[in-house]
Amino acid sequence: MSTQTSSKSSRSLWRRYLDFPLIWKLAIGLVAGAVAGLAIGEPITVIAPLGDLFLRLLKMLVMPLIIVTLIAGVSSVTPAALGRIGFKAFLFYLVTSAFAITIGLALALAVAPGSGLKMPGETVEGSEPPPVSETLLNIVPDNPFKALVDGNVLAVMFAAIVAGLALTYMRGSDDDRVRELGDFLRRGVDGAVELIFLVIKGVLQYAPIGVFALIAVVMGETGVESIVPLAKLTGVVYGGIALQIAVYTGIMLLFRVGIRRFFAAAKDPMLTGFVTRSSSGTLPVSSRAAEKLGVQEGVYSFTLPLGATVNMDGTAIYVGAATVFVANISGVDLTVSQLLTVVLVGVLASIGTAGVPGAGLIMLTMTVSQTGLSMAPVALVAGIDAILDMARTSCNVTGDLVGTRIIAQTERGMLRDPDTTDAPEPPDDSGTDAHSVSTAT
Structure with a gap:
């Protein structure tokens, strides 16, 4: 009898854990991890594998998620509609990135965060980013399976888009056999999407433990050392990101998007991005948020x-x-030409760097070298990169969702149950309404 009672009690506790809102579980893990890291210090790094496991689980889902949802999404829209979506996405992302780097420059020029800090004695060898031309060429993989193994997101996306387009033409073929095979393959893709979202739902139940470990290790290694110039740089970055979030809010207001509903759905990927420091790793959570916002897979x-x-x-x-910051330490006053170079190189470099932890240092290395500044001060930035990376990744995934939500609103049939009823419908120039795709929520 006692065994049955204990079993029922355990199931009840597990059910209550599952029913407890994910955002609160993540918040508790975040706060508890920060407290534990500061209290215990360096020895807390012994729990690092718990955080690494969470990152591995998320990254495990990235490529399968991209492949199945992209094939499903592309095969649900016409090629003309896909071309419009791609153009709008690139335009939105490039414009907001240019605006963002301008915000960072303006705030930093006003605060001068590196003033009074001496240049470190040793230099930093930064990772050499690939040229833009090579990045664009590598979008077309010579071996899609190698691209999958290497984690080449753009190449995998290209292969998935080609497969999705082929599936679209199969389903619209005049040949009954080809059309039936296309419908059969599409049902398999839909089943794979349901499977991936079910796995995502399970992985997120482990998220609070992973969050606790990741934050505890970062705080344990960083400590509470307060170097004023580095604190200023941190304040500039976080302040700039707050302004960028305000810009997103303004853009959504222009398109009459429900702000409260948007952030209610976006809070999970924002916090996940903050903790994992990986835009790619946050894709599963971002996809769930897009579903909550009513955005179609297409x-x-x-x-x-x-x-x-x-x-x-x-x-x-x-x-x-x-x-x-680097220019301040080097005693260099940036010219207008150098500032324009920073904007241009920063925007273009974003195309050649992956959405993984530490990619920002590659972009910074490229920008600093292009402006002719010393690489030595980058060592100081690298010391607090993890703290800065948290906020910037959270901003990155927020921008992805804002662009996705707005683009969906401008494409007929790509937004289910929109949170605004007075927004004008875009003209239907695709010929047919997009086919909706059923996915798990």
């Missing part, structure tokens, strides 16, 4: 993976601020 299956690769508004703010 949009988010393309815009979210693309945004995780090329949309780095938070990182752009960081690059602008950190470049001024």
